[in-house]
Amino acid sequence: MITRFSAAVPSPLARRLGKHLLRTDGQEDCCFVLWRPATGARRTTAVLVDVVLPLEGERIVHGTVDLTSAYFLRSAILAAERGCGVGLIHSHPQGHGWQRLNQVDHDAETSFAAQAFAITDRPLLGMTFAEGDGGHSARSYRPLHAESVRVVGEEFTVTFNSLLLPTPTVTSAQQRSLSAWGQQTQDTLARLHVGVVGTGSVGMLVVEALARTGIGRLTLFDFDTVETVNLDRLLHATSRDARAKRPKVHLAAREARRAATAPAFQVTALEASITEPDGFAVAADCDVLFSCVDRPWPRHVLNQLAYAHLIPVVDGGVSVNARSGSLQGAEWRAHIAAPGRACLECLGQYDSAYVPMERDGLLEDPSYITGLPPSHPMRRKENVFVFSTAAAAAELTQFITMVAAPGGVSDNGAHLYHLATGTLDRRTEGCEPGCPYNTTLLALGDAAPAVTGRHLAAERARNTFRSHFTRLAHRWREPRS
Ligand SMILES: [Zn+2]
Numbered sequence: 373m374i375t376r377f378s379a380a381v382p383s384p385l386a387r388r389l390g391k392h393l394l395r396t397d398g399q400e401d402c403c404f405v406l407w408r409p410a411t412g413a414r415r416t417t418a419v420l421v422d423v424v425l426p427l428e429g430e431r432i433v434h435g436t437v438d439l440t441s442a443y444f445l446r447s448a449i450l451a452a453e454r455g456c457g458v459g460l461i462h463s464h465p466q467g468h469g470w471q472r473l474n475q476v477d478h479d480a481e482t483s484f485a486a487q488a489f490a491i492t493d494r495p496l497l498g499m500t501f502a503e504g505d506g507g508h509s510a511r512s513y514r515p516l517h518a519e520s521v522r523v524v525g526e527e528f529t530v531t532f533n534s535l536l537l538p539t540p541t542v543t544s545a546q547q548r549s550l551s552a553w554g555q556q557t558q559d560t561l562a563r564l565h566v567g568v569v570g571t572g573s574v575g576m577l578v579v580e581a582l583a584r585t586g587i588g589r590l591t592l593f594d595f596d597t598v599e600t601v602n603l604d605r606l607l608h609a610t611s612r613d614a615r616a617k618r619p620k621v622h623l624a625a626r627e628a629r630r631a632a633t634a635p636a637f638q639v640t641a642l643e644a645s646i647t648e649p650d651g652f653a654v655a656a657d658c659d660v661l662f663s664c665v666d667r668p669w670p671r672h673v674l675n676q677l678a679y680a681h682l683i684p685v686v687d688g689g690v691s692v693n694a695r696s697g698s699l700q701g702a703e704w705r706a707h708i709a710a711p712g713r714a715c716l717e718c719l720g721q722y723d724s725a726y727v728p729m730e731r732d733g734l735l736e737d738p739s740y741i742t743g744l745p746p747s748h749p750m751r752r753k754e755n756v757f758v759f760s761t762a763a764a765a766a767e768l769t770q771f772i773t774m775v776a777a778p779g780g781v782s783d784n785g786a787h788l789y790h791l792a793t794g795t796l797d798r799r800t801e802g803c804e805p806g807c808p809y810n811t812t813l814l815a816l817g818d819a820a821p822a823v824t825g826r827h828l829a830a831e832r833a834r835n836t837f838r839s840h841f842t843r844l845a846h847r848w849r850e851p852r853s
């Protein structure tokens with residue numbers, strides 16, 4: 373059931389809004405915006421699509437600001453034509469952070485609410501822009517107050533509604549983290565809901581670091597079980613876990629609980645793939661997603677969440693070149709998919725041509741994989757612990773750079789590190805021309821094409837784990853001869 377509400381703004385749109393709303397004369401200003409719903413399992417997010425700037429005479433600024441009904445009707449009709457809802461955003465010139473709704477704001481917004489619903493079939497979105505720090509606040513005219521508004525893209529800033537998400541106290545165990553990046557960043561980290569997709573060698577390290585750093589809420593996705601061949605690269609895994617065929621995600625959740633420094637730490641383990649509808653819905657509840665998978669289908673799903681749902685995806689991976697039995701080189705990369713930045717497909721992290729093959733289960737077929745050329749990314753599955761730690765560190769530093777913006781820089785490009793030469797390539801350009809992710813798919817929310825389906829390998833893994841335990845329980849009950 374949906375009980376939580378949030379809003380998200382792509383950073384290029386946030387800059388356009390700031391330009392309009394920040395006035396040199398210190399007066400309040402306002403404008404209408406278009407938004408679409410992006411729905412998860414428990415949370416719906418109003419993703420902002422566009423701004424409808426007022427034409428000459430459509431609004432009058434005199435200390436407070438008056439809107440004409442012509443401006444509202446033009447905006448609401450435009451919203452309906454584009455399958456969007458309409459929102460009203462106004463500024464508080466002296467405001468900092470989350471803005472409470474006063475009677476004047478409430479009356480102004482409610483005066484449009486019924487008509488907005490009648491025209492667009494969606495509730496009116498009300499937002500306040502705090503000029504002091506650029507923070508946004510939001511509510512939906514059900515009415516339902518949002519818990520947060522995030523601005524997502526080259527930058528990443530989240531304004532939290534402390535009535536719904538109070539600032540947790542920093543514990544003495546977090547003093548060093550706090551001294552590195554300060555109270556504001558720590559408060560953001562503590563209230564973010566972070567998803568980690570894949571808890572294999574890279575993902576397990578990422579989970580450990582996030583729990584220790586003080587992330588308050590983690591959701592972990594993986595359907596694989598621990599095997600003996602994982603032991604040389606899977607943090608925390610023992611031969612006992614391999615014998616018990618323990619799902620990796622349960623191991624990750626147990627160890628996250630042990631490592632967590634957040635006082636009211638919550639972790640959820642899902643034996644699911646985000647390519648399955650239930651997994652996708654839970655992923656859509658997150659504020660940031662870590663991609664620690666190497667398959668095309670989950671990466672395709674994550675790419676869509678990054679642009680259509682405005683949930684930044686921190687992605688990375690390792691590629692080892694071990695021709696003729698000796699190490700020729702290795703590469704690891706890390707980057708963030710978000711509005712204005714290059715998407716996972718443009719970064720060459722997956723080829724959408726392989727998504728239908730994975731959906732059909734072809735990639736589970738060893739004869740299909742061995743039929744591919746040796747240089748094919750799908751065949752280069754060699755990974756070792758040392759390189760996984762490097763890839764995990766690269767993903768984590770991308771994340772911290774995005775949240776803490778060291779020296780004011782939150783996006784320092786996509787990174788590719790070459791082991792043999794010790795060099796780092798940086799890509800700062802966005803998507804390739806014609807790529808839909810930063811254009812037609814941006815902020816589409818629930819209107820984006822469906823990318824989930826039945827995942828046979830995930831279903832099989834869940835059944836294997838269950839039947840293994842049924843067998844064990846059965847053996848236990850049998851009388852010994
Ligand atoms: Zn106000």
Ligand SMILES: [Zn+2]
Nearest residue numbers: 715718803807
């Ligand atoms: Zn792209």
